[in-house]
Amino acid sequence: MADKSTDPNEKQGMSRRTFLKNSGLVAGGVVGGSLFGGLITNQIKKQPEVEELSDAKISGGLQEARIFINRAEDFAILSAATERIFPADDLGPGAIELGVPYFIDKQLAGEWGNNAKEYMKGPFITNIQAAGAHNESGEQDKQGPNSATQVPVPTPRYQTIMNRGELFIVGLRKIDEVAQEKYDTRFVDLSPEEQDDVLRMFEEDEVEMKSVGASNFFYLLLSTTLEGVYADPVYGGNKNMMGWKMKEYPGPRMSYLDVIEEEDFIVMEPESLRQYQGH
Amino acid sequence: MAVKLPKVDVVVVGTGWAGGVVSAELSKAGYKVVALERGKNVTRSDYIGVKDELRYTNRYEMMQDLSSETITSRSNIDEVALPVRTRKEFMAGTDLGGGSVHWAGATYRWRAYDFEIRSKTIERYGKNKIPDDMSIQDWGITYEEMEPYYDRWEKTAGISGEPDPLGDPRSDDYPNPPMKASPAINLFMETTKKMGYHPYRVAAGNLSQTYVNPDGEQLNQCMFCSFCTQYGCDFGAKSDPLVTVLPTAEKTGNFEARTGAYVRRVLHKDGKATGVLYVDTMTGEEFEQPADVVVLAAFTLTNNRLLLLSKIGQPYDPKTRTGVIGRNFNAQFNNTFLGARGYFKDKKFNYYMGAGALGATLSDFAGDNFDHTDLDFINGGGIEIRQYGDGAIATNHVPDGTPSWGKEFKENSIRYANRSLVVWYTMATMSYWHNYLSLDPTYTDSLNDPLLRVTYKYGKQDKPMAEFGIEKSREIMEAMGADIVDVDEAPDEFDHVYDGMHYAGGVIIGADPATSAVNTYLQMWDMDNLFVVGASAFPQFAGHHPTATVGAVAYRAAEGIENYLKNGGQLVQVKNESNIKSIS
Numbered sequence A: 001m002a003d004k005s006t007d008p009n010e011k012q013g014m015s016r017r018t019f020l021k022n023s024g025l026v027a028g029g030v031v032g033g034s035l036f037g038g039l040i041t042n043q044i045k046k047q048p049e050v051e052e053l054s055d056a057k058i059s060g061g062l063q064e065a066r067i068f069i070n071r072a073e074d075f076a077i078l079s080a081a082t083e084r085i086f087p088a089d090d091l092g093p094g095a096i097e098l099g100v101p102y103f104i105d106k107q108l109a110g111e112w113g114n115n116a117k118e119y120m121k122g123p124f125i126t127n128i129q130a131a132g133a134h135n136e137s138g139e140q141d142k143q144g145p146n147s148a149t150q151v152p153v154p155t156p157r158y159q160t161i162m163n164r165g166e167l168f169i170v171g172l173r174k175i176d177e178v179a180q181e182k183y184d185t186r187f188v189d190l191s192p193e194e195q196d197d198v199l200r201m202f203e204e205d206e207v208e209m210k211s212v213g214a215s216n217f218f219y220l221l222l223s224t225t226l227e228g229v230y231a232d233p234v235y236g237g238n239k240n241m242m243g244w245k246m247k248e249y250p251g252p253r254m255s256y257l258d259v260i261e262e263e264d265f266i267v268m269e270p271e272s273l274r275q276y277q278g279h
Numbered sequence B: 001m002a003v004k005l006p007k008v009d010v011v012v013v014g015t016g017w018a019g020g021v022v023s024a025e026l027s028k029a030g031y032k033v034v035a036l037e038r039g040k041n042v043t044r045s046d047y048i049g050v051k052d053e054l055r056y057t058n059r060y061e062m063m064q065d066l067s068s069e070t071i072t073s074r075s076n077i078d079e080v081a082l083p084v085r086t087r088k089e090f091m092a093g094t095d096l097g098g099g100s101v102h103w104a105g106a107t108y109r110w111r112a113y114d115f116e117i118r119s120k121t122i123e124r125y126g127k128n129k130i131p132d133d134m135s136i137q138d139w140g141i142t143y144e145e146m147e148p149y150y151d152r153w154e155k156t157a158g159i160s161g162e163p164d165p166l167g168d169p170r171s172d173d174y175p176n177p178p179m180k181a182s183p184a185i186n187l188f189m190e191t192t193k194k195m196g197y198h199p200y201r202v203a204a205g206n207l208s209q210t211y212v213n214p215d216g217e218q219l220n221q222c223m224f225c226s227f228c229t230q231y232g233c234d235f236g237a238k239s240d241p242l243v244t245v246l247p248t249a250e251k252t253g254n255f256e257a258r259t260g261a262y263v264r265r266v267l268h269k270d271g272k273a274t275g276v277l278y279v280d281t282m283t284g285e286e287f288e289q290p291a292d293v294v295v296l297a298a299f300t301l302t303n304n305r306l307l308l309l310s311k312i313g314q315p316y317d318p319k320t321r322t323g324v325i326g327r328n329f330n331a332q333f334n335n336t337f338l339g340a341r342g343y344f345k346d347k348k349f350n351y352y353m354g355a356g357a358l359g360a361t362l363s364d365f366a367g368d369n370f371d372h373t374d375l376d377f378i379n380g381g382g383i384e385i386r387q388y389g390d391g392a393i394a395t396n397h398v399p400d401g402t403p404s405w406g407k408e409f410k411e412n413s414i415r416y417a418n419r420s421l422v423v424w425y426t427m428a429t430m431s432y433w434h435n436y437l438s439l440d441p442t443y444t445d446s447l448n449d450p451l452l453r454v455t456y457k458y459g460k461q462d463k464p465m466a467e468f469g470i471e472k473s474r475e476i477m478e479a480m481g482a483d484i485v486d487v488d489e490a491p492d493e494f495d496h497v498y499d500g501m502h503y504a505g506g507v508i509i510g511a512d513p514a515t516s517a518v519n520t521y522l523q524m525w526d527m528d529n530l531f532v533v534g535a536s537a538f539p540q541f542a543g544h545h546p547t548a549t550v551g552a553v554a555y556r557a558a559e560g561i562e563n564y565l566k567n568g569g570q571l572v573q574v575k576n577e578s579n580i581k582s583i584s
Helices: A010-031 A036-046 A048-055 A072-085 A100-109 A164-183 A192-203 A214-230 A239-247 A273-277 B017-028 B053-058 B117-125 B143-157 B183-194 B245-251 B300-309 B407-415 B462-479 B547-567
Strands: B008-013 B033-037 B071-074 B199-201 B255-259 B261-269 B272-280 B286-296 B327-331 B338-343 B359-362 B383-386 B420-425 B436-444 B450-455 B484-487 B503-506 B527-532
Touching: A072 A100, A072 A164, A072 A192, A072 A214, A100 A164, A100 A214, A164 A192, A164 A214, A192 A214, A214 A239, A214 B053, B008 B017, B008 B272, B008 B547, B017 B033, B017 B143, B017 B245, B017 B255, B017 B547, B033 B261, B033 B286, B071 B436, B143 B547, B183 B199, B183 B359, B183 B383, B183 B420, B183 B462, B245 B255, B261 B286, B261 B300, B261 B527, B272 B527, B286 B300, B286 B547, B300 B436, B300 B450, B300 B503, B327 B436, B338 B462, B383 B462, B420 B462, B462 B484, B527 B547
Parallel strands: B008 B033, B008 B286, B033 B255, B071 B450, B286 B527
Antiparallel strands: B199 B359, B261 B272, B272 B286, B327 B503, B338 B420, B338 B484, B359 B383, B383 B420, B436 B450
């Protein structure tokens, strides 16, 4: 299949695919999922309102709604912040269009947001200023060197009593607080450059947060945003695999045995976990 | 009260390579073996069709659940240790097959030098070459004696590779030829050959062809699908216990693997182990499993913790530098695997394809293959290139000076997604008197047993060695034609991140009970019917990946256990040639 990811007219097609997938899930719930192909056209005809919804740029259809972050204001801050971390540009969509804010909301609602598999027994360090910032990003380059992230830290890093879900809520509200203190304006109403300034204050630990270093929150926001851009679409981000298309990443594949020796770069139309498992 | 179960010949704690090899060998020999695994029961079908980077690489699906147990960590012996709370900071494999299921497959024999490091260093450079604070020691067994066990494990695992041109003598080739090479691997091979080095292909636990091992187990050909390190294999094409030693043990009818069995103590009476106490994690019930021989073959940290909790052997005391349990903890942390990343402006690589151990390496700067007379360190490491097959989340490499977020980051991370290669130094780490394992005085697990506490900091030679390797890596990367070459900075301090799974020592092997916990059959000096098997036996960390050596010591231990079951007693004569310096 040809790579159409650079075609600006592709948007409509992508939305349609999202819709088809959602319809498939609805159909599966009703009839057991074995008649996937045959039912789709009927679903399209019967539910035009869903198609309209999916045409809106920020929609992922019926799967995009807040399930963890209660306040719409908090979600708006999250959306604006992720968009500054991964902005829309000529290369392709930014965090919002990729569904990253919903991806993060879903992550926070689950096991990871609840720190279910982390050690959360006390005693906890209560004086974070004395302990210094922790949980600095070691994430950026796991498979190799990047001296910028090799920051020596004298103690184990994640030491706050808050789980990630709590940390996000506290952090998002702190972003707004700092915006209002510095610019007398809500974060979402700042110019992109001003938003960057506020985020940089968190990155550089110029903001004091309770129980956790501001940079800890910022790196968590940063790494989760990138996960939302590039994780399999099943989690709600990387909408229509647009993150993968930008990076020419093909998604999960059965085999590269026949092409591993190829000298030339091979671009493949990406496939998702849904397609891989659906063989 | 714990429910007492019928006695078996051998109870094995852990089901990775160490526990798996021991279980297979003893059940084949006709002994009744029960293996206890704290994690879930898994089979190959657990790993079919689940190629999900977020779940496995970023959320650590195959790693130990830390909510019930983790470790604590500190740098100095007078500090308060803090718990390592997240799986991002502490990874240890769990579930049937242990860490040996998610490993990459990079297979190296350790060098003759590694087994006799103290003697050979003194012989070549004199006594003063080894700093006073360094507690490295000989294994009490030589490479020549270990060679047959390496050979056996390589054949069981179906390793695909070619001999190291600068390696020690081998009795046989690897059972399978090297994997196919990608253009990036060829570029490294050709470039380093031209530079006068001796490159060769990384020996791989990813199969270059379909293979049946000596136990009759079939391993399939690797597909280069890239979901390898931190994943179970979709195809039964990775050398792991799930497709080799565990089915071999099961076929005998003498073996039972019990999952969800969290071992709390080794039970003992009058200097002999009587069995183990464990909790069924599904019901909370406690069981006692009696056995003639107890084998601790769990992860390094668990082996140490169980001995300390069970009060077996004398715990190491850094103040007096006496005692053995917990002594010489050693590992590869953030000072290793550093090197140079090259960015290519006009060349793209299919780096989304790959396999855990698809790679090339050279040993010109490993072990004592180069003259250390004018260097301020001993030992060395391999220089490696690997093509794991990079996931989309992981591939965010950007040239130095690029911000870590925003427009410019996005541009560069996408631009260079398939245009960067890395060469690194897999350097050795030596043991020091101040690095050890003990029980934490404050933090406990879900059953209120103390957590294991790690005390670790770098020695004086760690940084110069890392810098040496980084410089060699830079030279190679430049010769490979990269347009931008960024080098790592060697850290001054340990970052308390345990994400490489290369943690060793604490129950170390040796010839002298004053400085070692187990003899060369991995039998406890203090308890004849207790064997402690795995990387916990390594007195220091060599400059190469550890798994083949874990497999080799497991075959050695299996031979010893069988010997003990037949004849009883200590298998090795005590030699009193203590090489540890007294603090006085």
